[in-house]
Amino acid sequence: MTVVAGIGYVLIALGPSLSLFVSVISKKPFLILTVLSSTLLWLISLIVMSGLWRAFLPLSSSSWWPYSLLIITSVGFQEGLRLFFWRIYRKLEDILDAFADRMSKPRLFLTDKMQIALAGGLGHGVAHAVFFCLSLLTPAFGPATFYIERCSKMPFFLVSALIALSFVTIHTFSMVIAFNGYSEGNKVDQVFVPVVHLVAGLVTLVNFAHEGCLVGIPLLYLMALLILLHCGKMAWRRLTENRGRLESSQ
Amino acid sequence: MESSILESIGVEIIGVMSPVSICMFLVVLLVYALSPANPFSTPSSPPIRTAANLVYLENPSDSTAQKLEGALLNALVFVVIIAVVTFVLVALYYFKFTNFLKNYTRFSAFFVLATMGGSIFLSIIQHFSIPVDAITCFLLLFNFTVVGVLSVFSGGIPIILRQFYMVSLGIIVAAWFTKLPEWTTWIVLVALAVYDLVAVLAPGGPLKLLVELASSRDEELPALVYEARPVAPPQNGGSHRTNMGLLAAGFSQPGSVEMQSVSGNSGWRNDVDGSRDTLGNDEGGSSRDGREEISPLVSNARQRRSSSSDSPEYSAVNVSTPNRVGHFGDRDSQIEETSPLVEAVHAGNQREQAAMEDDDADDNLGLNRGIRLGLGDFIFYSVLVGRAAMYDLMTVYACYLAIVSGLGCTLILLSVCRRALPALPISIALGVMFYFLTRLLMEPFVVGISTNLLMF
Numbered sequence: 174m175t176v177v178a179g180i181g182y183v184l185i186a187l188g189p190s191l192s193l194f195v196s197v198i199s200k201k202p203f204l205i206l207t208v209l210s211s212t213l214l215w216l217i218s219l220i221v222m223s224g225l226w227r228a229f230l231p232l233s234s235s236s237w238w239p240y241s242l243l244i245i246t247s248v249g250f251q252e253g254l255r256l257f258f259w260r261i262y263r264k265l266e267d268i269l270d271a272f273a274d275r276m277s278k279p280r281l282f283l284t285d286k287m288q289i290a291l292a293g294g295l296g297h298g299v300a301h302a303v304f305f306c307l308s309l310l311t312p313a314f315g316p317a318t319f320y321i322e323r324c325s326k327m328p329f330f331l332v333s334a335l336i337a338l339s340f341v342t343i344h345t346f347s348m349v350i351a352f353n354g355y356s357e358g359n360k361v362d363q364v365f366v367p368v369v370h371l372v373a374g375l376v377t378l379v380n381f382a383h384e385g386c387l388v389g390i391p392l393l394y395l396m397a398l399l400i401l402l403h404c405g406k407m408a409w410r411r412l413t414e415n416r417g418r419l420e421s422s423q
Numbered sequence: 424m425e426s427s428i429l430e431s432i433g434v435e436i437i438g439v440m441s442p443v444s445i446c447m448f449l450v451v452l453l454v455y456a457l458s459p460a461n462p463f464s465t466p467s468s469p470p471i472r473t474a475a476n477l478v479y480l481e482n483p484s485d486s487t488a489q490k491l492e493g494a495l496l497n498a499l500v501f502v503v504i505i506a507v508v509t510f511v512l513v514a515l516y517y518f519k520f521t522n523f524l525k526n527y528t529r530f531s532a533f534f535v536l537a538t539m540g541g542s543i544f545l546s547i548i549q550h551f552s553i554p555v556d557a558i559t560c561f562l563l564l565f566n567f568t569v570v571g572v573l574s575v576f577s578g579g580i581p582i583i584l585r586q587f588y589m590v591s592l593g594i595i596v597a598a599w600f601t602k603l604p605e606w607t608t609w610i611v612l613v614a615l616a617v618y619d620l621v622a623v624l625a626p627g628g629p630l631k632l633l634v635e636l637a638s639s640r641d642e643e644l645p646a647l648v649y650e651a652r653p654v655a656p657p658q659n660g661g662s663h664r665t666n667m668g669l670l671a672a673g674f675s676q677p678g679s680v681e682m683q684s685v686s687g688n689s690g691w692r693n694d695v696d697g698s699r700d701t702l703g704n705d706e707g708g709s710s711r712d713g714r715e716e717i718s719p720l721v722s723n724a725r726q727r728r729s730s731s732s733d734s735p736e737y738s739a740v741n742v743s744t745p746n747r748v749g750h751f752g753d754r755d756s757q758i759e760e761t762s763p764l765v766e767a768v769h770a771g772n773q774r775e776q777a778a779m780e781d782d783d784a785d786d787n788l789g790l791n792r793g794i795r796l797g798l799g800d801f802i803f804y805s806v807l808v809g810r811a812a813m814y815d816l817m818t819v820y821a822c823y824l825a826i827v828s829g830l831g832c833t834l835i836l837l838s839v840c841r842r843a844l845p846a847l848p849i850s851i852a853l854g855v856m857f858y859f860l861t862r863l864l865m866e867p868f869v870v871g872i873s874t875n876l877l878m879f
Contacts, residue, residue: 202433206831213824220860223868231871243872244879251879273428285429304865305873308817324876336878374879386876 179314182330186302186337190295190345197288204292211258211296218254219304222247237381244374252367255348258293259355283415286356287349287408294348298341306337324386332386336377339390342397343373346404353407365403369396436834439794440827442586442649443804446593447826450805451812451819453598457546494606498614506618509629516636528647532575532592536568540595575647582650589649593801600802601809608810609855615803616851623845634843647798794834800846804830807854814862817869821861825853 184191198204226243266289270280312319313330321329347366354362373396379389485493515524541564548555555563571588574580603611622628804826811818829850837844872878 201429202437203429205437206433209824209827209831213828216821216824216857219869220857220865223865224860226868227864230867240872240875240877244877247879269428269432272432276428278428281428288429301878303820304817304869305878308815308820308869309873311816321874321876329874329876332876333873336876340878370879374877377877377879380876389876 175316176314178318179310179330182310182313182334183307185331185334186306186341187299189338190299190302190341193291193295193345198292198295201288204288207289207292208296208299211293212300213296214254214258215251215297215300216304218251219300222250237378240381241375241378244378245371248367248371248374252370255351255366259352262289262293262352283411286352287411290349290352291345293352294345297348298344301344302337302341305340306333309333323380323383326384326387332390335390336393339393339397340373343369343400346400350400350404350407353411362407369400372396435794436831439649439796439834440830442590443796443801443830444823444827446590446597446801447805447808447823449590449594450597450601450809453543453594454601454809454812457550490606491610494604494610497607498610501611502614502618505615506622506629509622509633513629513633513636516633521642529572529575532588532647533568533572535592535595536571536588537564539599540564540568540591543595543598586649589647589798590801592647593649593798593805597802597805597809600806601813605810605813608806612803612807612851613855616845616847619845619847623843630845631843648795649798649801650795794837796846800850803847804850804854807851807858811854811858815866817866818858818861821857821865822854825857826850829853 194208198208225246229239266281266286273280310330310333313328318328318330320327324332347370350362351366353359354366373393376389376392376396379385379392382388512524544560544564547553548560570584571591574584574588575592600608619630622630623634624631807826808819808822811822827850829852830846832849833844833846
């Protein structure tokens, strides 16, 4: 029974990304490699951040402002990393296009580019879920569960799985939005992504309040929904534009 | 819509990475499942003695300096034993005791599958209280072993089965190695990575000698190696050809990510050895071709035929194909001006030429044997991950990512260097580094944050 519960928590956190992986990513080896490398990049960023903050740990769990500082620096660092990832991706795109020309194959389609962005985002999201949620889930497979005082209505594992799911969604789709924003030079999208990321990070501070998770988690899902809607709208617009352009060129 | 380029890049890399991932994953599961009530070494029973801890048996009460010294000695002895045995095997191969090597490897595979695998099965059965009687269990194990031995060394067996048994051999040996004491494991891993580097790259290194010997004799490498070949022959040669240029891939030269010797329990060795004489008779008729194409002689001949340059095969084909297509185009336009009848004739002609071109591509495919990875690499990657699994899931994931990215780097280097490369050093270095970084830096950070339900 407890094993079932553990698997359930894992699937809550990673189920959607798993289905995304199986249905979109796993068919194209290159996308798998993208997922792996972006996961590695995220891991490195986490290690760097923890290296920076190691000296100040453990923070006292009574005051919340050091944590807010921590979240702001970490999000800032990760957004910088996103820019770096974009630079690499630009180089890669050129190489791939040149390669496609050499093989007399079509260049990257718009959908290909979006899929690469999606894979990059998925890597970030999966890394987040694995390190923040899955790594703490090991006791959940054992014969007990665990509650924390501040959120006494739900088991700790369930809460962290739910939060991880919202962050996986945010990470995955914000990468698509960001890459699109960079390539179009769209300033709104370029700012939108870090802001949402930062706000989502700060919203988790609500969990410090007693029973704050009952407010914090819905707020987080609101952010995730916002990202999803924005991403869907943008993808729809790009695809219809693209189709229109293709038809007019024929 | 034409297939996009994304689908064809990196097929080989994934072909190598997925079995490695499967192997690591199963070892981690095994370690997790068996560690609570570890039937091999319950705290009361004395720790096992293997070739890897001949000198020093780690004791939890020993001081750090003692542990370090003992682990270093252990690693030294282990590497020396491996080096000696590898030299002996190379000598045997040099004097053409190929049959002996082959049978010896069969015996080792039998031994690993039957005894080590058997004891692992037994402990699984005990742990999960699976109701099986002794006779059934023996029969199943015997069948498993016999099929394994056959599949590893003879033709006519589907490549997928071969790959399955390679992975299970890796899992079994790795599961045994995870029972080494902690310090010894880390030092032995690092020592092996260094040894691998020397043995493959230094002049006179045993593995380098072995590879050169095998390629000068036009023979397969006499070793247990995992071969990442497509299970089904790809439908169109074109897409397959694509893979090769970018992101590491096939090679016509004898290139393989190098194998690494493995030592088994108590001085008994299941080193990579023997001869791998099968090269897939599984693909029906085409496999014959494949085997013939492999000898460098034939490849040289074709190289001369298709292009005078001494560039690698794939680029030669790449260059020649567009030329030919362009040629068709020219002729097409000429003929269109004449008459439809001639055009029909020409179409036939064209088909013939296209067939020839396909043939060329097929030849190319036959040469492109895929990437080969020594079984030892599987084992030691899995040992590292299995050892990480005894600490935490976080370290497992970090080590997995590090190892896989190291493997990716090695494969990319392979496509640049086009020669046998050691697969252990980069991966092990990254894996060990990430393990300690994760354990020392990241864990307190992440646990401290996420137990407060903070994330970002």
